[in-house]
Amino acid sequence: MNEKVVERLSQTRFLLVITGAGISAESGIPTFRGTDGLWKNYRAEELATPSAFERDPETVWQWYDWRRGIIGKAPLNPGHLAIKELEDMFENFLLITQNVDGLHARTGIRNMVEIHGNLWRVRCTREGKTSMLMDVPLKSIPPKCECGAILRPDVVWFGESIPSHALEQSFNILEQCDSLIVVGTSGAVYPVASFPQAVKDHGGFVVEVNVEPTPISAIADASLFGNSGDILPMLVKWLKEKRG
Numbered sequence: 001m002n003e004k005v006v007e008r009l010s011q012t013r014f015l016l017v018i019t020g021a022g023i024s025a026e027s028g029i030p031t032f033r034g035t036d037g038l039w040k041n042y043r044a045e046e047l048a049t050p051s052a053f054e055r056d057p058e059t060v061w062q063w064y065d066w067r068r069g070i071i072g073k074a075p076l077n078p079g080h081l082a083i084k085e086l087e088d089m090f091e092n093f094l095l096i097t098q099n100v101d102g103l104h105a106r107t108g109i110r111n112m113v114e115i116h117g118n119l120w121r122v123r124c125t126r127e128g129k130t131s132m133l134m135d136v137p138l139k140s141i142p143p144k145c146e147c148g149a150i151l152r153p154d155v156v157w158f159g160e161s162i163p164s165h166a167l168e169q170s171f172n173i174l175e176q177c178d179s180l181i182v183v184g185t186s187g188a189v190y191p192v193a194s195f196p197q198a199v200k201d202h203g204g205f206v207v208e209v210n211v212e213p214t215p216i217s218a219i220a221d222a223s224l225f226g227n228s229g230d231i232l233p234m235l236v237k238w239l240k241e242k243r244g
């Protein structure tokens with residue numbers, strides 16, 4: 001394990017963690033851009049858009065129903081559990097996840113922003129109200145609200161803005177945190193892709209955990225290459241030993 005990383009994190013008062021699809025890969029959930037990055041022959045950019053939903057809500061919902069089927073059976077992996085342990089180890093902690101799979105929430109984590117939403121939550125396209133819809137498979141496609149309007153997944157699609165409360169909370173933390181661990185993201189999707197540089201600009205220490213280099217590697221103070229399910233538990237172990 002990288003001594004500089006353990007040293008710096010052991011002095012950290014406010015830890016920010018950002019995760020992407022890679023943290024859930026060892027749970028058997030396909031990533032977006034890796035070799036298995038095709039979601040049933042669709043690319044997220046094709047279907048995770050308002051225009052695709054407008055044009056063909058049935059196909060978009062079939063895609064989400066298929067994803068919910070995989071995610072519903074997916075177990076937490078040691079990487080998810082290690083991040084929950086990090087929350088308990090630091091006096092100030094926030095997790096910003098780009099994932100919509102809800103797996104971090106299953107660990108009982110408290111300080112989390114699901115910045116791209118959650119595919120277990122649905123939103124009425126007429127009234128805007130949200131609710132949890134856990135059926136796997138869905139009883140009807142597309143699912144309908146009691147008011148009769150179509151429900152949509154309560155996620156942020158490409159071309160849609162991140163909800164302002166989530167964005168404000170994230171931007172504040174980028175300035176306050178003194179260390180950031182970025183896990184399992186290709187750094188391809190904005191605005192989250194710009195967050196590591198923002199932490200650097202405010203003097204923060206940036207650690208990347210990924211199986212391969214990404215654009216974030218160029219700005220990270222340290223890149224730990226390997227499976228997050230192996231690296232994060234090791235990092236927790238070293239930090240606990242360091243703290244004695």
Ligand code: BV8
Pocket residue numbers: 019020021022023025026031032033034037044045048098099100116155156157158159160161162183184185186187188189190191209210211212214226227228229
């Ligand atoms: C917005 C929800 C204002 C849906 C998703 C500035 C510049 C350029 C483009 C833009 C820009 N600003 C806005 C844009 C457009 C767009 C964008 O960024 N496009 C990209 C493709 C260029 N952004 C937006 O539209 C955002 N909105 O900015 O609003 C606005 C509005 C209109 C016009 C302009 C501005 C909204 C983006 C949110 C999109 N929604 N998901 C759903 O999922 O159903 S994004 C989707 O990608 C997922 O949330 C996913 O998490 C996210 C990012 O992907 P990653 O998580 O990084 O996953 P990926 O597969 O790419 O990488 C996995 C990584 O894990 C890899 O590096 C791999 O090596 C690693 N890995 C694999 N296994 C492991 C591992 N690491 C460790 N251990 C392992 N075992």
